[in-house]
Amino acid sequence: APNDALALLLFLLVVPVFTFFISPLMAQLSRRHEFEADAYAVAHTSGEDLKTALLKLYEDNASTLTPDPVFVKFYYSHPPASERLARMTP
Numbered sequence: 001a002p003n004d005a006l007a008l009l010l011f012l013l014v015v016p017v018f019t020f021f022i023s024p025l026m027a028q029l030s031r032r033h034e035f036e037a038d039a040y041a042v043a044h045t046s047g048e049d050l051k052t053a054l055l056k057l058y059e060d061n062a063s064t065l066t067p068d069p070v071f072v073k074f075y076y077s078h079p080p081a082s083e084r085l086a087r088m089t090p
Helices: 004-044 047-060 069-075 081-088
Strands: none
Touching: 004 047, 004 069, 004 081, 047 081
16 A cells, blocks of 8 residues: 555655746746835835835845845845835836
8 A cells, every 4th residue: 555654755855856947937926026016115105215114124134235146036035125226216
């Protein structure tokens, strides 16, 4: 009889191989949604306040403002602050 626990273990070992190739696409989709949310916020509120808040968030979280572009493409679900601020500027 097949062992369900062994099948689950094998499944959990194989899934990361396939999700590795999908993760850049999912991250890109998430970043696109984040840009759309920023555009909506700038259209309905003060863009300067949003910029100040965004920089404070990055500072409080000790995030880098200029991460490696390849790492961003694969793993960042939010765009780097430099890209977000550049798109907020008219």
